[in-house]
Amino acid sequence: MDKTSQTSPSAELAAFAANLRFKDIPTPVVGRAVDLFVDWVGSALAGKGARPVETIAAFSKSMGPSEGLSEILIDGSFSSPFFAALVNGASSHIAEQDDVHNGSVFHPAAVVFPAALAVAQANRASGQDFIAAVTAGYEVGIRVGEFLGRSHYKIFHTTGTAGALAAAAATGRLLGLSPASMLDAFGSAGTQAAGLWEFLRDAADSKPLHTGKAAANGLVAAYLAKDGFTGAKQILEGRQGMAAGMSSDADPARLTDRLGVRWTLAETSFKFHASCRHTHPAADALLKAMRDNDLGMADIGSVTTLVHQGAIDVLGPVVSPSTVHQAKFSMGTTLGLIAAYGRAGMDEFEKGYARPEVTAFRDRVRMVLDDEVNTAYPACWIGKVLVETTDGRRIEARVDEPKGDPGNTLTRDEIDGKVRGLAAFSGAADVNDMDAMLPRLWQIDRANSIGPLMPARPDAG
Amino acid sequence: MDKTSQTSPSAELAAFAANLRFKDIPTPVVGRAVDLFVDWVGSALAGKGARPVETIAAFSKSMGPSEGLSEILIDGSFSSPFFAALVNGASSHIAEQDDVHNGSVFHPAAVVFPAALAVAQANRASGQDFIAAVTAGYEVGIRVGEFLGRSHYKIFHTTGTAGALAAAAATGRLLGLSPASMLDAFGSAGTQAAGLWEFLRDAADSKPLHTGKAAANGLVAAYLAKDGFTGAKQILEGRQGMAAGMSSDADPARLTDRLGVRWTLAETSFKFHASCRHTHPAADALLKAMRDNDLGMADIGSVTTLVHQGAIDVLGPVVSPSTVHQAKFSMGTTLGLIAAYGRAGMDEFEKGYARPEVTAFRDRVRMVLDDEVNTAYPACWIGKVLVETTDGRRIEARVDEPKGDPGNTLTRDEIDGKVRGLAAFSGAADVNDMDAMLPRLWQIDRANSIGPLMPARPDAG
Incomplete structure (x- = not known):
């Protein structure tokens, strides 16, 4: 030995x-x-x-x-x-x-x-x-x-x-x-x-x-x-x-x-927004600020996100995203979609990332390194934003556990809905496919042997 | 653009x-x-x-x-x-x-x-x-x-x-x-x-x-x-x-x-010895010392190789090689084979790397960082050895271009012989195969289209 x-x-x-x-x-x-x-x-x-x-x-x-x-x-x-x-x-x-x-x-x-x-x-x-x-x-x-x-x-x-x-x-x-x-x-x-x-x-x-x-x-x-x-x-x-x-x-x-x-x-955390995870704490904090203060997109003059260094390293280079995928690494775009639609899912990125009101919002978002957030990271991903409204108010909001974290996790119904949404988005599986698949997926731990996940298709090779 | x-x-x-x-x-x-x-x-x-x-x-x-x-x-x-x-x-x-x-x-x-x-x-x-x-x-x-x-x-x-x-x-x-x-x-x-x-x-x-x-x-x-x-x-x-x-x-x-x-x-250099290239300058220098002074293995008490840092980084961890392949990263083993057989080819490594006289020789070889060699590297791979003979002489030898370097390259005959030797060693191709292949290989630049290199075999799938 x-x-x-x-x-x-x-x-x-x-x-x-x-x-x-x-x-x-x-x-x-x-x-x-x-x-x-x-x-x-x-x-x-x-x-x-x-x-x-x-x-x-x-x-x-x-x-x-x-x-x-x-x-x-x-x-x-x-x-x-x-x-x-x-x-x-x-x-x-x-x-x-x-x-x-x-x-x-x-x-x-x-x-x-x-x-x-x-x-x-x-x-x-x-x-x-x-x-x-x-x-x-x-x-x-x-x-x-x-x-x-x-x-x-x-x-x-x-x-x-x-x-x-x-x-x-x-x-x-x-x-x-x-x-x-x-x-x-x-x-x-x-x-x-x-x-x-x-x-x-x-x-x-x-x-x-x-x-x-x-x-x-x-x-x-x-x-x-x-x-x-x-x-x-x-x-x-x-x-x-x-x-x-x-x-x-x-x-x-x-x-x-x-x-x-x-x-x-x-x-392990589930992702709720369809963007880089580094954007999620700020996205949730912005959502909270908007809900708590009844703000719409037009009410928001600028957003300062208080972030950890890793967010700046990964998201910093993305200034003017030219593709949907790159937009998912843009803090400004993600927050712009949150402001415009109340969510930043697959559909919102596809339809909204290049819209003028979203790109204009994007350019009014900045990231600032925050000592508390940076020290807590990566064990905790704290979200902190400072919103300046168009009428001159300064609103702070914070979220200690972004949606999807273990303390703020997704329910099985939420996962089920998310999976159906993703399959529908790409067209990889239709409603019937998902109805057939999902009950088996939820019982994967009890399978005698792992076979194909997708329903058999007559035209499959 | x-x-x-x-x-x-x-x-x-x-x-x-x-x-x-x-x-x-x-x-x-x-x-x-x-x-x-x-x-x-x-x-x-x-x-x-x-x-x-x-x-x-x-x-x-x-x-x-x-x-x-x-x-x-x-x-x-x-x-x-x-x-x-x-x-x-x-x-x-x-x-x-x-x-x-x-x-x-x-x-x-x-x-x-x-x-x-x-x-x-x-x-x-x-x-x-x-x-x-x-x-x-x-x-x-x-x-x-x-x-x-x-x-x-x-x-x-x-x-x-x-x-x-x-x-x-x-x-x-x-x-x-x-x-x-x-x-x-x-x-x-x-x-x-x-x-x-x-x-x-x-x-x-x-x-x-x-x-x-x-x-x-x-x-x-x-x-x-x-x-x-x-x-x-x-x-x-x-x-x-x-x-x-x-x-x-x-x-x-x-x-x-x-x-x-x-x-x-x-x-680009051809390899002559069947070992890590970092051993070659010293191997050639030892060969030179042995030839110029008519030394046999038994005449050599110890060898100090004067090397670049890269040789120490790569070869240094290999103290007591336990496989043929590892032995190719042992300066001592390579020099032991040179001393025993006058060469360190495939056959010598296979039959000799674990022989007592080779391992004993190996343990009398050391690497010392040399300023001139290290400064010239990697553009030039100078080989310098200091041999102490069993009768108390100190013999220095140096090689400025190891065998296979552009200024000391292999002839086509030498390459031909090397390739035949390698094929024979592994049994991947026999003499007839090589006789059939080699003329085509030497004319690869004139091929209309690159097909299989090996001769067609009746039993190939």
């Missing part, structure tokens, strides 16, 4: 993921995992028709097999697990409606579920094994994101980097990897980890590529490990590992923080 | 790659490209039977299509370009016999040829287009490696990171990308760029994964760009790009250094 590998943070985390059993997971955590799964299906369906997603799907069809057991949700076709993970990973991160874990600034669903579903379908895994695998993926990915820290997130898209480890953990759990092989899978996943924020400046298509590749690369790592392919034993904390290369404030203690006691999956 | 994209170093480099024509390439550079191609085929064949390579090949067969036009050299099977690039990229970097560019510490062949060959075969490209694409790949990848600098190489395997850009350039050139689309391909390649040295500490299998994934990821980037998928316009030098995240001494001027005038492809 190699003592190092038994005692390193990477090894402890890998052993936890390999050994996690369904019966170890508290019932409320299982329930939340099912909620997150159903919520994710909505995001995966929402990617249908989005040009970057369809481009990745077309590439997958040209390079991959035309049949298999793993389902591509945007069109109900099937392929090998690799390509299903790639396409579903891409599709679930484009509507900006997938879940987020605050403390790690990591979007687990978009990388964990695509890999886990693809492998579970290929291997006809049980619902219980699927939930255990998904939970392993969340617990690993979130801790890796926390470990890599804020310095990492300034340059790297944590969902792309930590996401490869999360997908490896979920896939590895479904493949029944030993702790040692799970550690190998971590090594191969971490050495493939990538994703840079530079694309934001150009409104380029990289974001869904990051999630698709993280899901697929993590899956590759786990399959290779199953077959004996070895990886670095301390890819996370080693001297030439991920933190050494891509972080200046990494904290290895975060990797093993209360494993089996603290369930980070249950800390 | 976006002015930034017209004038940035990334955009200039992308335009060069997109616009490069065969007739723009000087004849000696074309000749060297053919030399490097033939040399690469040897390395690709040498990977047959290596467990990590065969594991990646088996994964590819399970996830990819079972037919296609792109050839997997280790077994003569065919698949889609994605999987052929993945497997050939992995196989060509495991014997440690593939080429290297000194200044960038980058192994171009292992990432450029796998991608270019897969796409050229799929599209039946001409030999001239193949050479133009390969040259674009070398010129881009080497400049990206030089740009990322020494700080990058301390943590990152430059062949994995810069390799994705190199593969994107070669693939993009074969797909006929416009300069703007080539820039998109660079963006998608750079945001997937990965590869950490951490695996060296554990003798893990990551190195061929890095080259396979770099080739495949770059190919993905170019195919997506062809279909309109956009990428960051300054993925290399942008504020949240590769250098920002993964380098502290990046120099954007290197990206466009004398494009079309300086041909970095022709600066």
